[in-house]
Amino acid sequence: MEIFKKIMALPMLLFLALLSCSSGESKDEPIVENTESKLVINAEVVGTTSQLPNGDGSGVVNFKINSNSGTSYKVIFGDGQTLETTTGVFTYTYTSSGTKTFDINVTAFNGLKYLNSTKSIVVFVASKQIWADEFDVDGAPNSEKWSYDLGAGGWGNNEPQYYTKRLENSVVKDGVLKIHTIKENYLGSTYTSARLQTSENFSLKYGKVVFRAKLPAQAGTWPALWMLGSNISTVGWPACGEIDVMEHVGNQLNKIFSTLHHPGHSGGNGDGLTKMISTATSEFHTYTVDWRAETIKFYIDDTLFYTFTNNASLPFNQNFFLIINCAIGGDFGGAIDPNFTSSTFEIDYVRVYN
Incomplete structure (x- = not known):
């Protein structure tokens, strides 16, 4: 009878042990990617027409970042410059002359969670x-x-x-x-x-x-x-x-x-x-x-x-x-x-x- 009680008690002890581990809080909770949210990068090259598909030469690009959870953003513009901002709407001007492709990388942060997205744009900058x-x-x-x-x-x-x-x-x-x-x-x-x-x-x-x-x-x-x-x-x-x-x-x-x-x-x-x-x-x-x-x-x-x-x-x-x-x-x-x-x-x- 005592042996039977010990065998029956063993699953309960294991369950309590697992419950104890799952309810504890980590002191160093890692930053994790937020896979439940969406991050969309909209980039409008100013002056784009059918004749000027890469802009009017000013190098100005209007950005609008849509995220349903991001509270701050880090933007890498692909020309060596970086912006950290709390708003997803801003304007950036590329200055190196010529027609170039820039790889934009945006990270949206919300507390300990983040979401990352990339986008390539082609911009024409006139020499002035x-x-x-x-x-x-x-x-x-x-x-x-x-x-x-x-x-x-x-x-x-x-x-x-x-x-x-x-x-x-x-x-x-x-x-x-x-x-x-x-x-x-x-x-x-x-x-x-x-x-x-x-x-x-x-x-x-x-x-x-x-x-x-x-x-x-x-x-x-x-x-x-x-x-x-x-x-x-x-x-x-x-x-x-x-x-x-x-x-x-x-x-x-x-x-x-x-x-x-x-x-x-x-x-x-x-x-x-x-x-x-x-x-x-x-x-x-x-x-x-x-x-x-x-x-x-x-x-x-x-x-x-x-x-x-x-x-x-x-x-x-x-x-x-x-x-x-x-x-x-x-x-x-x-x-x-x-x-x-x-x-x-x-x-x-x-x-x-x-």
Whole structure:
């Protein structure tokens, strides 16, 4: 009889044990996907018509997220940007020019539960000018756009010039910025020139930069149109990255250098190509960089001649500022013509597009 009672009691004990486990509360309840709710992403590309199926070029997209349980949302727009919001209705503007597909990822949260959904959209963004200097006012370069790097030593390149802010070395005249490199004794240096930059006034992350310029021909001259990472003061060079849109040396007439410098690829080990153009020193030409998260492309007179593959591990995914200068001699400029007295580097305009 006692054995029978023990056998009958065993199922009851098991039931109580299970009941006890199921009624207990976990101290660290995990976030779980909410499969009972729905999440719908509606995306309206502004200006879409039969003729403009991917929008009017503004890049504006109106979003409406429908969820019957979400109280907050995390939105990944597919261009590297993220939004956290408590409303499902908002507008976002894509800025990288061209027609591109963006993969949208939305997570809706409600307490410890979440729901995820994705959607792909195609957006056309027209290229538009965001900054320029046409050099159309005679006198000193526009101080609201340009500052000067001053001094001697060539910033590690052993150049003999002293960079000044005098009108003798940089002046706007007849719609052109003229940088004059002069052989003269000045504050201990034997040459003077100018180096203008926009670090205090303008920088950009991605975009198209177009310079139109005519280059000096004298042996030893080293004109350059280029860009540096805005974080150079904190991380130094080459960690900040350098984009040389155009370099030319008078000792290699009409040979255009376009180069990228970054850790492991600095100095003479930079990534780039050269191109010969027979009239670089006698005619104006356009020198362009089209800089994106995926690629950096270099053009001369709208003809592509070098493509570099960019990626997130490189320093070319942050703000850069513009530089225009003309050095002389040094490690790259080389031997200076003993009969050199002066040269002129002419820049017709600088135009920057999104």
